Amino acid sequence: MNDGVRMRSADQELLDSNESNQIEIDLLLEAIFRKYGYDFRNYAKATLNRRLSHLMEITGMSSYSEMTHRLLFDQAFFEIVFEELTINVTEMFRDVEFYKILRQEVIPELRTWPSLKIWVAGCATGEEVYSLAILLKEEELYHRSQIYATDINKTALLKASQGIYPIEKMKQYTQNYHRSGGGDSFSKYYTAQFGGALIDSSLKSNILFSAHNLVTDSAFNQMHLICCRNVMIYFDSELQKKVVRLFSNSLLPSGFLGLGKNERLLDLEESRFKTRFNSDVKFYQIQREHGK
Numbered sequence: 001m002n003d004g005v006r007m008r009s010a011d012q013e014l015l016d017s018n019e020s021n022q023i024e025i026d027l028l029l030e031a032i033f034r035k036y037g038y039d040f041r042n043y044a045k046a047t048l049n050r051r052l053s054h055l056m057e058i059t060g061m062s063s064y065s066e067m068t069h070r071l072l073f074d075q076a077f078f079e080i081v082f083e084e085l086t087i088n089v090t091e092m093f094r095d096v097e098f099y100k101i102l103r104q105e106v107i108p109e110l111r112t113w114p115s116l117k118i119w120v121a122g123c124a125t126g127e128e129v130y131s132l133a134i135l136l137k138e139e140e141l142y143h144r145s146q147i148y149a150t151d152i153n154k155t156a157l158l159k160a161s162q163g164i165y166p167i168e169k170m171k172q173y174t175q176n177y178h179r180s181g182g183g184d185s186f187s188k189y190y191t192a193q194f195g196g197a198l199i200d201s202s203l204k205s206n207i208l209f210s211a212h213n214l215v216t217d218s219a220f221n222q223m224h225l226i227c228c229r230n231v232m233i234y235f236d237s238e239l240q241k242k243v244v245r246l247f248s249n250s251l252l253p254s255g256f257l258g259l260g261k262n263e264r265l266l267d268l269e270e271s272r273f274k275t276r277f278n279s280d281v282k283f284y285q286i287q288r289e290h291g292k
């Protein structure tokens, strides 16, 4: 056999094994959906595959089929897989530019409404929603706001409702807060308790935490602002479109949608959204329909 032929067959073997791996992963996602009702089938493949391959490494399993079998018959193992697939990384005042634009550009428009309904979708362990609560309080809008903070991951939501964060993170969060335009003393928003930083209860009173799955659950009603940051980046383009429709149906005319730093709306011309503010931070607004 000459080198050319040998090379082609090695390439072919790799292709075959990648294809077989992908079939095994598709079957694993199907098994999760049918057994537990969580639908990861339209999440972006690259991230999903990376997370599952990492899991295989740390669990020492030899194949995705073995993983499928285990998660079908062992709920505790499924929960480990679920934690790996729902990436809960977050921080307070993450991407400070977002909060700058929110404070300077969006808040003046939100202020014109007598009361506000805000949905933080994919709130993870709550750092983002408390950042928003602080900003609203400083802008004297918190008392007339109702915030719905949702996530697919109930363990993360429980942490969010407790609002206790590692004290050593407060230094970085204080810097983020000031860089985002916060002018107060950040330490007034938490007390050192339970070995961590406990968020002040006055910031919790108007927040409702609840489980909600963006893939399978229905729309919320009449929102003025939706923040969904660093969530849709894990979805494929079809699922992104579906979730954008859900947001479009959940917002009032002129309501705002704020996305993460690396997220964009794909087909603006087909949606009811228009881009607002000439900035790297992406805020979109529902266009008023003619005659309304």
Ligand SMILES: C[S@@+](CC[C@H](N)C(=O)[O-])C[C@H]1O[C@@H](n2cnc3c(N)ncnc32)[C@H](O)[C@@H]1O
Residues within 6 Å of the ligand: 086, 087, 088, 089, 090, 091, 094, 121, 122, 123, 124, 125, 128, 150, 151, 152, 153, 156, 212, 213, 214, 215, 228, 229, 230, 231, 260
């Ligand atoms: C990377 S975190 C983003 C947290 C926060 N929004 C931020 O920007 O810091 C992504 C969150 O999306 C949640 N998530 C993933 N899929 C979801 C779905 N289908 N419905 C609701 N939340 C989902 C995950 O559980 C996770 O908490």
